Amino acid sequence: MQAIKLDNVTFEYEEGIFAVNGISLEINQGEYIAVVGRNGSGKSTVAKLINGLISPKSGSVTVFGMDTKGKKDIFEIRKRVGMVFQNPDNQMVATIVEDDIAFGPENIGVQREEIARRIDFALKATNTEEFRHRPASQLSGGQKQRVAIAGVLAIKPQILILDEATSMLDPKGRAEVNEVIRRLNKEEGITVITVTHYMEEAFEADKIIVMKGGDVAFAGTPEEVFSCEKELEECGLALPRATYIGNRLKEKNIIDKNAKCFTAKDLEVLLCESFAKI
Numbered sequence: 001m002q003a004i005k006l007d008n009v010t011f012e013y014e015e016g017i018f019a020v021n022g023i024s025l026e027i028n029q030g031e032y033i034a035v036v037g038r039n040g041s042g043k044s045t046v047a048k049l050i051n052g053l054i055s056p057k058s059g060s061v062t063v064f065g066m067d068t069k070g071k072k073d074i075f076e077i078r079k080r081v082g083m084v085f086q087n088p089d090n091q092m093v094a095t096i097v098e099d100d101i102a103f104g105p106e107n108i109g110v111q112r113e114e115i116a117r118r119i120d121f122a123l124k125a126t127n128t129e130e131f132r133h134r135p136a137s138q139l140s141g142g143q144k145q146r147v148a149i150a151g152v153l154a155i156k157p158q159i160l161i162l163d164e165a166t167s168m169l170d171p172k173g174r175a176e177v178n179e180v181i182r183r184l185n186k187e188e189g190i191t192v193i194t195v196t197h198y199m200e201e202a203f204e205a206d207k208i209i210v211m212k213g214g215d216v217a218f219a220g221t222p223e224e225v226f227s228c229e230k231e232l233e234e235c236g237l238a239l240p241r242a243t244y245i246g247n248r249l250k251e252k253n254i255i256d257k258n259a260k261c262f263t264a265k266d267l268e269v270l271l272c273e274s275f276a277k278i
Contacts, residue, residue, distance in 0.1 A: 001028060001029045002026055002027075002028055002029070003027050003028055003029040003031075003063065003064060003158070003159060003191050004025070004026070004027040004050055004061075004062070004063055004159070004191075004193075005025070005026050005027075005060075005061070005062045006023055006024055006025040006026075006046070006049065006050075006059065006060075006061050007024055007059050007060045007061075007062075008022050008023075008024055008058070008059040008060075009022070009023050009024070009049060009056045009058070009059035009060070009061060010022055010056060010057045010058045010059055011045055011049060011054060011056050011057050012057055018214050019040075019042050019045040019214055020042045020045050020046060020049065020056075020214045021042075021213070021214035021215050022059070022215070023042075023046070023214070023215060023216050024059075024216075025046075025209065025216065027191065027193065028191075029158065029189075029191055030185075030189050030190075030191055031191055031192075031206050031207065032182075032185045032191075032192045032194075032204065032205045032206045032207075033191075033192065033193045033194070033205055033206065033207050033208075033209060034194050034196060034201065034202035034204070034205035034207070034208045034209070035047070035193065035194070035195045035196075035208075035209045035211060036195075036196060036197065036199065036202050036208060036209070036210055036211065036237060037197075037210060037211030037212060037217075037235065037236075037237070038197075038212070038235065038236040038237065039197075040213075041211035041212055041213065041214070041235070041236075042211050042213070042214040042215070043195045043211045044163050044164065044195055045214075046195075046211070047083070047161050047163045047193065047195050048163075049061050049068065050063065050068075050081060050159075050161060050193065051077070051078065051081045051083045051161060052068040052074045052077050052078060052081070053083075055068060055069050056068075056069070063077045063080060063081060063159070064080060064158070079108060079155060079156075079157070080157055080158045080159060081157055081158075081159045081161060082152030082153070082155055082157035082159070082160050082161070083152065083160075083161045083162075083163065084145070084148050084149055084152055084160070084161070084162045084163070084165045085148075085163050085164075085165065086163060086164040086165065086167055086168055087168055088141065088144035088145045088147070088148045088168075089144065091148045091151065092136050092144070092147070092148065092151075094136075095135055095136065095137075096133060096134070096135060096136070097128065097131045097132055097133070097134055097135075097136055097139075097147050098119060098123075098132045098133060100136060100147060100151055101118075101119050101122050101123065101147070101150050101151045101154050102115050102119055102154065103151065104151055104152070104154050104155045105118050105154050105155060108155065115154075118153075118154040118155075118156065119132075119154060121153070121154075122150035122151070122153040122154045123150055125150070125153055125180070125183070125184060125188065126146045126147070126149050126150040126153065126180050127146065127176075127180065128143065128146050128147055128150055131143060131147065140173060141168060141169045141170065141173045142169050142170070142172060142173025142174070142175075142176040142177055143173075143176070145165060145166070145169060145173065145176075145177050146176060146177060146180055148165075149162075149165075149177070149180060149181075149184075153184070157190070158190065158191060159190070159191040159192075159193065160181070160184065160190050160191070160192050160193070161193045161194075161195070162181065162192070162193070162194045162195065162196075163195045164195055164196060164197070165177060165194070166178065166196065166198065166201065167196075167197065167198075174198070174201070178201060178204065181194065181204075182204055192205075199237065199238065199239060199240045200240045200241070200242075200263075202222065202225075202240075203222040203226070203240060203243075203263065205222060206221070207219060207220065207221060208220065208221070208222055208225040210225060210231075210232065210235055210237070211235075212234075212235040212236075217231070217234075217235050218231060223260065226239055226240070226243050229244075229247065240263070242263055242266065246259070246266070
């Protein structure tokens with residue numbers, strides 16, 4: 001089922017300077033999409049267009065058939081599309097974690113008994129149950145971001161957008177958040193769109209969309225995109241470190257040229273296999 005459609009969409013923050021320039025995209029329900037690109041490529045603008053935070057200058061953005069330009073639909077769209085931003089501190093509105101998670105459903109008129117059930121679900125889904133009664137100020141960056149995701153989940157969205165949601169976190173915090181995202185996509189069937197400049201995160205996706213200068217430069221599966229090293233460089237992007245090292249080793253015939261190598265774990269396995277043959 002089609003969840004999101006962008007049809008020849010343009011958007012400009014300044015007159016004549018297009019942040020998004022006539023792009024068309026289709027995203028199906030349950031997909032995990034990574035949107036990558038340099039600063040100014042338009043990737044965050046795409047995220048805001050999908051959530052209806054901004055409206056296209058031309059073209060259309062529809063979410064489950066509802067047009068983001070339609071005032072009567074925008075409230076329903078924002079109930080279905082949850083968004084997590086870069087800085088978790090900017091998203092927290094209550095002192096205690098449980099109260100912060102309750103804020104969203106309270107504001108859309110959910111009954112008290114249902115709010116309690118949603119808090120339980122969101123805490124469990126993000127592995128933050130132990131923080132339920134803790135002040136948010138006592139949490140680490142990764143823990144705060146997981147609570148921010150829990151707050152979005154309490155609204156029961158069908159689509160979760162993460163706009164550079166791990167960029168302010170250390171490697172441990174990023175790993176915590178990404179593990180939650182993967183589980184929500186696989187186990188809960190939530191459509192995930194992650195906007196990121198960490199290429200290592202993109203290989204978790206079903207599909208990667210590469211942005212350049214407000215356009216979609218190219219798109220494909222991680223395997224397809226990471227095989228286009230030159231094209232990625234032209235977009236100002238680099239391969240994940242393990243993939244880059246793997247490619248250099250393939251060129252020197254140290255590992256099998258047909259072997260897949262996206263992650264550090266993949267590379268470790270391939271090297272162990274290669275050295276075992278020596």
